[in-house]
Amino acid sequence: MSKHQDELDPKTRKAGFSRRGFIRGVGATGGALGGAIWTEEEAQGAQGAVKTAGPGAVPVTLNINGKEHKLNIEPRMTLLDACRNQLDLTGAKRVCDRATCGACTMIMNGKVVYSCTVLAIDAQGKQIQTIEGISAGRPHAVSVAFVNNDGQQCGYCTPGFVMAAKGFLDRNPNPTYEQVKSGLGGNLCRCGTYVGVRKAVLEAAKAVKGGKNA
Amino acid sequence: MPNYNWPPMDQRQQMGKRQSRLDGIEKATGRARYSSDLNRPGMLFAVMLTSPYAHARVRSIDTSAAQKLAGVTGIRTIVKAGDEVNWVSQEIAIVAATSEQIARDAVRLIQVDYEVLPHVVKEENLAKAGNRARPAGEQVTGDPDKAFKEADVISEGQYGIPVLTHCCLESHGQVIEWRGDTIYFYPSTQNVSGIGPDLAKNLEVPATQVKVHMDHVGGGFGSKFPSDRWGIECARLSKESGGRPLKLFLDRATELSIAGNRPSAFAKIKVAAKRDGTITGWESTSWATGGMSGGGMPPIPYVMTNIPNRRLNHSAVQTNGGPLRAWRAPNHPQASFLTCAAVEDLAAKLGMDPLEVFAKNVQWAPEARRETYLHQFKKAAELSEWSKRWHRRGDSGPGTVKRGMGVGICTWGGAGHLSNCKATIHPDGSVEIELGSQDLGTGTRTVITQVAAETLGLPLDAIKVKIGDNSYPPSNASGGSTTVGGVSSSTRIATSNALEKLFEKVAPAWNTTADKLEAAGGKIQVKGDSSKSLTWAAASKKMGVQSITEMGQNDPKNPRGLNTQGVCGVQIADVSVDVETGVVKMNRLVAVQDCGLVINPKLAEGQVAGACIMSICGALMEERIMDAATGRVLNPEMEFYKLAGIGDIGEILVHMDIRPEMDSRGVIGLGEPPTIGGIAAIANAVANAIGVRVPVVPLTPDRVLAALEEKRSA
Ligand code: FES
Ligand code: FES
Numbered sequence: 058m059s060k061h062q063d064e065l066d067p068k069t070r071k072a073g074f075s076r077r078g079f080i081r082g083v084g085a086t087g088g089a090l091g092g093a094i095w096t097e098e099e100a101q102g103a104q105g106a107v108k109t110a111g112p113g114a115v116p117v118t119l120n121i122n123g124k125e126h127k128l129n130i131e132p133r134m135t136l137l138d139a140c141r142n143q144l145d146l147t148g149a150k151r152v153c154d155r156a157t158c159g160a161c162t163m164i165m166n167g168k169v170v171y172s173c174t175v176l177a178i179d180a181q182g183k184q185i186q187t188i189e190g191i192s193a194g195r196p197h198a199v200s201v202a203f204v205n206n207d208g209q210q211c212g213y214c215t216p217g218f219v220m221a222a223k224g225f226l227d228r229n230p231n232p233t234y235e236q237v238k239s240g241l242g243g244n245l246c247r248c249g250t251y252v253g254v255r256k257a258v259l260e261a262a263k264a265v266k267g268g269k270n271a
Numbered sequence: 272m273p274n275y276n277w278p279p280m281d282q283r284q285q286m287g288k289r290q291s292r293l294d295g296i297e298k299a300t301g302r303a304r305y306s307s308d309l310n311r312p313g314m315l316f317a318v319m320l321t322s323p324y325a326h327a328r329v330r331s332i333d334t335s336a337a338q339k340l341a342g343v344t345g346i347r348t349i350v351k352a353g354d355e356v357n358w359v360s361q362e363i364a365i366v367a368a369t370s371e372q373i374a375r376d377a378v379r380l381i382q383v384d385y386e387v388l389p390h391v392v393k394e395e396n397l398a399k400a401g402n403r404a405r406p407a408g409e410q411v412t413g414d415p416d417k418a419f420k421e422a423d424v425i426s427e428g429q430y431g432i433p434v435l436t437h438c439c440l441e442s443h444g445q446v447i448e449w450r451g452d453t454i455y456f457y458p459s460t461q462n463v464s465g466i467g468p469d470l471a472k473n474l475e476v477p478a479t480q481v482k483v484h485m486d487h488v489g490g491g492f493g494s495k496f497p498s499d500r501w502g503i504e505c506a507r508l509s510k511e512s513g514g515r516p517l518k519l520f521l522d523r524a525t526e527l528s529i530a531g532n533r534p535s536a537f538a539k540i541k542v543a544a545k546r547d548g549t550i551t552g553w554e555s556t557s558w559a560t561g562g563m564s565g566g567g568m569p570p571i572p573y574v575m576t577n578i579p580n581r582r583l584n585h586s587a588v589q590t591n592g593g594p595l596r597a598w599r600a601p602n603h604p605q606a607s608f609l610t611c612a613a614v615e616d617l618a619a620k621l622g623m624d625p626l627e628v629f630a631k632n633v634q635w636a637p638e639a640r641r642e643t644y645l646h647q648f649k650k651a652a653e654l655s656e657w658s659k660r661w662h663r664r665g666d667s668g669p670g671t672v673k674r675g676m677g678v679g680i681c682t683w684g685g686a687g688h689l690s691n692c693k694a695t696i697h698p699d700g701s702v703e704i705e706l707g708s709q710d711l712g713t714g715t716r717t718v719i720t721q722v723a724a725e726t727l728g729l730p731l732d733a734i735k736v737k738i739g740d741n742s743y744p745p746s747n748a749s750g751g752s753t754t755v756g757g758v759s760s761s762t763r764i765a766t767s768n769a770l771e772k773l774f775e776k777v778a779p780a781w782n783t784t785a786d787k788l789e790a791a792g793g794k795i796q797v798k799g800d801s802s803k804s805l806t807w808a809a810a811s812k813k814m815g816v817q818s819i820t821e822m823g824q825n826d827p828k829n830p831r832g833l834n835t836q837g838v839c840g841v842q843i844a845d846v847s848v849d850v851e852t853g854v855v856k857m858n859r860l861v862a863v864q865d866c867g868l869v870i871n872p873k874l875a876e877g878q879v880a881g882a883c884i885m886s887i888c889g890a891l892m893e894e895r896i897m898d899a900a901t902g903r904v905l906n907p908e909m910e911f912y913k914l915a916g917i918g919d920i921g922e923i924l925v926h927m928d929i930r931p932e933m934d935s936r937g938v939i940g941l942g943e944p945p946t947i948g949g950i951a952a953i954a955n956a957v958a959n960a961i962g963v964r965v966p967v968v969p970l971t972p973d974r975v976l977a978a979l980e981e982k983r984s985a
Contacts, residue, residue: 131370131372134372138371141308141310142310142370142371145310147301147304147308147310148301148302149301150305150307150308150440150441150489151520152440152441152442152523152909153523153908153909153910154522154523155523155908155909155910157908157909157910158440158909160440187301188300189301192300192301192302196296196299196300199299200296200299200300201296203295203299204291204292204295204296204299205291207291207292207295207873207877208299209292209295209299209712210711210712210713210877210878210881211439211440211441211488211489211711211712212294212295212299212303212487212489212712213305213439213440213489213490214440215298215299216298216299216300219299219300219301237917238918239918241916241917241918242917242918243916244916244917245440245909245914245916246440247439247440247885247914248490248712249880249881249882249883249884249885249915250877250880250881251884251916251917251920252877252880252884252920252923253877254917255917
């Protein structure tokens, strides 16, 4: 299932075009990306192939920011809700809960994911990084650049944006302005902070290169 | 009495600085705790059951199966048998449980039997609204019949702007705990000081029992003032569970359906004018909906309110949709779009440059604003390269991608609200500033700090600003761009009063009086005599063990010249339209905006840029779509309730009009005005590009193509 999930994840599927563009492109089915979109045979096949869990609480172990967390949660709980409600890691926000807005962005095995659309049980065995993780000790260069360039107002989209920007810069350390515009299309801000965000990402790229943050 | 006047522009040390927001790093590292982030010990979760029908009568509600579900701690029904529900997602019942999943399961087990009644959810066509349209009565000024008879030219058009929703990224809700006599209320609100009394009134308990706290709020835009049905019921559920904390934040579908919307506005408009572009008459038949209350008439003709001969008819159309709430500049974006579109159409008909027509008709604007508009038209034209890029309507050359330019204007009040501030200087020199206000992301915390630091001659980090709690002196709600004027003035007054008291403690040692002292550069000194000077810390020691605490109030009836109202703004859009696909692309949006004295230009520019982006959403994407057959909202989630992404906005160019004559007016609010003119500017730019008016926004490809098709077949 986890392989399946990766393939479905619009963030990991992207190749040179924006996640949001991809979701738009798939039109009416886009809204279903967050839910179960297996055919019945697939679902049955999967059930035969893997052990079923739940519906009651099951033990789940998550590796978040380099630390193991043992939880007892229902298998239907998302990684986002597990972090927010069980582990008090509330930097990632629940906004659309449907893989559209990016407010819940985390980095899993080096890839940027919408944690509202990853089941906690599927995140086992993966290295999960949250905004709290990259901010441990001192603020990450990306966070600092968001402040310097006022890439935030109410700030509710900001932690997700910072994570998406970090993930983006990990893959594209020398982005052009145009690449920033297309590469961060998977995050939405209602306050309209994109002008600052664009500048912030370019500044952060320089700072990261300058060794201010690994 | 201290001199409260703002220091002269060229002598300010902290005010006017491009200071980054002081809570920025907290927000950008995820440390900032919004109310929706709170996890309290033993916390329960609540979920609401809402109506699937736009109009129905409840025959019965059966919660027995839900009650029995393990983990459910309480259920409250909000409607009873016999009640009518009037919109989809109206509140029916609310369930508290030990987890959100269980509460959701329980909601599904509640059986409601409805008698479905007829509904009306669409208002685009006034003729079809029947008795749901309630005319407000005709308003006539001057002699419109004569004006139209004598006009050189008459321009007619029909325009529409739909219902939008606020779509705050932090949805509406709260954590609440009613323990013993005290209700601990952690809302997501624009109204920290007022929401407690509102909740108390609804619960019929003394307001003294409600303790409100909120550190950050994830967007409000006018929708987050009251304690709301879900807040009230959650308080009761908490009490019933023995005082356990309870969290409820609306899911996105409910948020988009019932947590507020901006009313629509449609109008048929006729303009009479002279050949030189001077408008001589205006006739409009307008209608609007914001749910069951209908929708008020936008203030048209906008800005040009003194057009001499006018006939206005407006109908409020009652529809079965969620109730309206204030939406960043209530009724102004609608009025700006309707008016500026009509003026642009007139200009096109006359073959004139619309900027020239706007400039000509500024004579109908309030006198005090005319010069500012003329100045801003010029500035916006220069920044947008208007003279190089503007062409006659439709004259955009060969090729399938057409470029066009358009203009939109705004006005707003923005005087400071009633605000109280408490300033405390402690004997160790530390300074506390307390206000029952809130920072919506506008930078309220930061500007309060800048004002206090300016007044006390201290660096920013010497000031501790505390807001977001109703134990601090009350400030009014943050609505109508009233906060910055209110809190900056009350902070100025409170800190000046506290400083005066400190001066009184220090002056005797130098054989002088308080009025001879000044605070600057972290020192208290005798004006003009640097030999008589103490560091702030040394001076503070003189107060002994007793801290100095002083109050300051901004009284809107007497703002002492610290704040005022009335701003102008001009926006110019530059777009490209692909006439084969109907897709509109933003090239650039230029915004020229005044707001009096600007305390923090960096944050002010961010406000304006953000407002421009909100206008782009409204002009090109955003719309609540209702289904006539089922009465449902068809797009109550963020995939299809479209907002602009980072690549959709083109370039935004902000110019703050901070000429000395603007600065000397005092502080004026900025939140609303820059959201107003952008939709008009973009819609006009599209008409300019493709040679035909697309009458209804948002300018989606289907609407653009339909307008082009109509033009071809005409
Ligand atoms: S909350 Fe996960 S993408 Fe919006
Ligand atoms: S800063 Fe408010 S949503 Fe982005």
